[in-house]
Amino acid sequence: MMIYKFRGKTKSGKWLYGSLMNxxxxxxxxxxxxxxxxxxxxxxxxxVGQFTGxxxxxxxxxxxxDILWVPGTGINxxxxxxxxxxKFDESAAFIGEGEFDDIDGYSFSEMEVIGNxxxxxxxxxxxx
Numbered sequence: 799m800m801i802y803k804f805r806g807k808t809k810s811g812k813w814l815y816g817s818l819m820n821x822x823x824x825x826x827x828x829x830x831x832x833x834x835x836x837x838x839x840x841x842x843x844x845x846v847g848q849f850t851g852x853x854x855x856x857x858x859x860x861x862x863x864d865i866l867w868v869p870g871t872g873i874n875x876x877x878x879x880x881x882x883x884x885k886f887d888e889s890a891a892f893i894g895e896g897e898f899d900d901i902d903g904y905s906f907s908e909m910e911v912i913g914n915x916x917x918x919x920x921x922x923x924x925x926x
Contacts, residue, residue: 803849805861806841807916814839845916850884852906860884865921866909883915
């Protein structure tokens with residue numbers, strides 16, 4: 799069963815996780831603050847990302863806009879690294895815009911979320 803969950807960043811810089819509501823004034827994230835108590839807070843449109851239903855190798859939820867890498871490929875040593883950005887195309891999540899196009903041999907269970915495109919643009923390779 800697909801879990802429809804979203805995240806978005808408020809103007810104050812706080813990340814919210816929950817249901818997405820799109821109003822004329824812009825998107826809001828609904829969160830349950832207490833049992834049977836729901837809070838709604840506006841978020842910045844360009845930061846909204848949907849949960850893919852997938853977890854990385856550490857168990858962290860993977861959202862559209864996350865930056866993933868394959869540990870052991872040299873990201874910290876300055877050698878060759880494999881970096882991917884998670885995107886949605888219609889209703890399916892996929893890994894797009896990597897340092898190379900062939901992702902055969904890699905799975906989400908091997909990858910780790912190292913940031914996202916909103917807070918860590920320096921992690922996105924220049925040629926993307």
